[in-house]
Amino acid sequence: MSYLNQIRVRFAPSPTGYLHVGGLRTALYNYLFARKNGGVFVLRIEDTDRARYVEGAVENLIVTLKWCGLDYDEGPQLGGNYGSYIQSERLEIYKKHIQILIELKKAYYCFCTPERITELRDSQQKVNQQTKYDKLCLHLTQNEIEEKLKNNLPHVVRLNIEIDKKVIVEDIIRGKVEFDSNLLDDQVLLKGDGYPTYHLANVIDDHLMKISHVIRGEEWLPSTPKHVLLYDAFGWEKPVFAHLPLLLNPDKSKLSKRQGDVAVEDYRSKGYLSESLVNFVALLGWNPGIEQEIFSLDELVELFSIDAVNKAGAVFNIEKLNAFNFEHLRKKDDREVLRILKDLLTKSKYSNHSLADDTLLLIIEAMRPRISFVKDIIENSPYFFEPPESYDQEVIKKRWEEDTPNYLRTLAEEYSRLNTPSKDDYEKALHKAAETCGVGNGKLIHSLRLALSGVGGGPGLYDILFILGKEESIKRIYTAIERIK
RNA sequence: GGCGCUAUCGUCUAACGGUUUAGGACGCUGCCCUCUCAAGGCGGUAAUACGGGUUCGAUUCCCGUUAGCGCUACCA
Structure with missing residues (x-):
């Protein structure tokens, strides 16, 4: 009987300072999957790289997730039964587990210096060999190891990968993916500073937190066989894996900072609605198979299916995001x-x-x-907030004629006789003024628009008049007569 | 270099072997509407990478080629 029958998923970002849109997509799919299936959505902070830690990043991450509407059930600030949800607070847990692995001979101490590792890698690269640790320290005797440990020699702990083994990764999105263990490196599990690497920490935490489905980016697929080996070494049941297709730059490389905004916060500050961003990103790699494209978060939950996620990467196309923002803004x-x-x-x-x-x-x-x-x-319409500072030359050339000032004066006089006019009143008065001048309405309409707004386009003319009000409109007419030409 | 993943309009995608002259959306574009600019309505543009199989029949299944991407850290 599986002990992973309760659906529990996690979003496990490292606190690098901001939420990447790729991260948002991963978080969203986890969230949708959990909500759709009555599962639990966990937030876990993977801060095992002290060098990359950014102050305030966790708080910012939480704020941003919340802005997107993705609320988690367990995690930092909220707690839960499987805490701590911050890996740097779980160091003892990793140390305890690494001992088990060492006893099992599934992992071993390595005292090689970084210099030796670099040299090894360089020489392998030179002859076009794959780069891989040569298991030198695996052959240390028990006495040698104890001696070195006693002398506090810097060391790491490595995964002891068995040779000649086929490692199968079962992935919902990609099916069975097979790896040859001879091609896998003896990955460092515990670093020299006592912190675990991602590989160790994520396996232990996912197990301890009873994560049933690991939904993460495709960049993790190549290291998944190591994780599988780790689960097997501990004798733990493996979660179900789902490796999401990558989000891409327009040139199809992995979405990166260099080619535009990648932080959710950037889009937020540019005025994008969270609904648009979430909706748009949801459809990058998945769609419900119906022709509707505009969805609320709740609708996405209702429609979501992890089986329908695509395999191929998706270009993050700003133009379409803008169109989504237009649609959501309308609603x-x-x-x-x-x-x-x-x-x-x-x-x-x-x-x-x-x-x-x-x-x-x-x-x-x-x-x-x-x-x-x-x-x-x-x-686009500063004229609602202040009188036009200038008048569009193109429009003047096209719409401002010799007699225009006279027409507008007639119109202004007509308007001054109105009492709390409606849009309709403005229109009728304009028609009347045109008649008085003996010209078509068009002669007044376009020049009036220019006088009021300074530009040739915008909302309906009578809307503008009504919003500006009678006094202001008349004032702008006279100002324009004075200032144009 | 090695390993892995992927491959339908420019982009996001639909099609779960036959209902397909390959559908929708964004973009671009034509017309209509109209006081302008939009919006809206109706059209148009444009794709199954290539080559082999399997099959009565392949966008769909298999193999190869090619291309793109990812990984190849004591980063995640």
Whole structure:
């Protein structure tokens, strides 16, 4: 009877300072798998590399995960029955287990200096051999080992890989993958500083934390046979493996910093909605087989199936992410967009604007089909927050004629007679002014737009008038007459 | 170099041997709508890497070639 019948998965990042989008995808698939199957989602921090530790990284990771909506059931700050969930706090556990391995002769002390290892590797490389430790220290006698240990000689502990063995990795996504043990290196399990390597720590923790499914990136596939050997050495039941396809740069290499943003935090600060990022990343390597593409996190949980995950890597395509953001922004509640907009305004040069929420809501309504980001409201239509600083030359050339000032004056006079006008009133008054001038509406419409906004495009003209209000609109008309040409 | 993984439009993908003139989305693009810019509606563009098998029939199964990627640390 398996003791892994309760579904328990984990996301096990190392605290390097930020959450990589590839990491987000891995975390998301783990989360979706757990939620879909009534399992438990564990967060575990793999901080066994002291050199790479970044202050505050764990806290940041948790904040970012939370922003994405991925709440974990056990982990740092939350606790659980299998803690600690931070590997640097589990050193004694690893030491205890490494002793078992040594007694079993599945692992052995190695006193070789880093220099010797480097030399060995170099010489192997020179003759195009695979690089591998030569098991020199495996042949030390018990006395020699004890002597060296007594003298506190620096050492590591290595996995003793058996020769001539076929190691099979069973993977949900890729099927059976076979490795020849003769090609596997005697991996360091316990480092000179007493910390375990990933290989040792992840196997021990996954076992102790009763992880049933290891869902992680494909870059781990080549080292999985070592993990399998470790499970076998301990006599432990193996979890089910699922190696996810990689997220790729446009040039198809593994997604990296050099070719754009990779931190979830970067996308967050650029104004992407977490829903968009999560939705987009979910569809990189998986899809539910229906034509719908826009999903909430809950819908993803409902639809998710680990069996449907693809094998091939997927390019992280910003253009499509932007389209997802457009879609999610359209679906977002008015009040939430308002909250975001007000927050952005506070940080902008319009921080002392005096627009009421109702007016901002009108602006949001007018701009929503024209933007992919909330910040675009401020960037694309600054005229809602301040009078135009300049007027688009192209539009002037095309729409501003000799008689335009006269038409606009007539229009302004018409508008000044209005009393708390509606959009409709603005339109009717414009028609009337055009008639008075004996010209088509178009002669007024385009030049009026230019006078009000300084540009040639944007929301409906009467929407702009209504949002700006009568006084401001008239003021802008006269200003434009003065300033243009 | 060795080992491993992968291979459908430019990109993300659908097709779980036959319902396929290979479907959708993004991008690009044409038309319509229209006070502009968008949005929206209706179209268009563009793919099974190559070669062998298996089969009555291969995008789908097998083998090889090629290409891409990953791993090859006392990093994860």
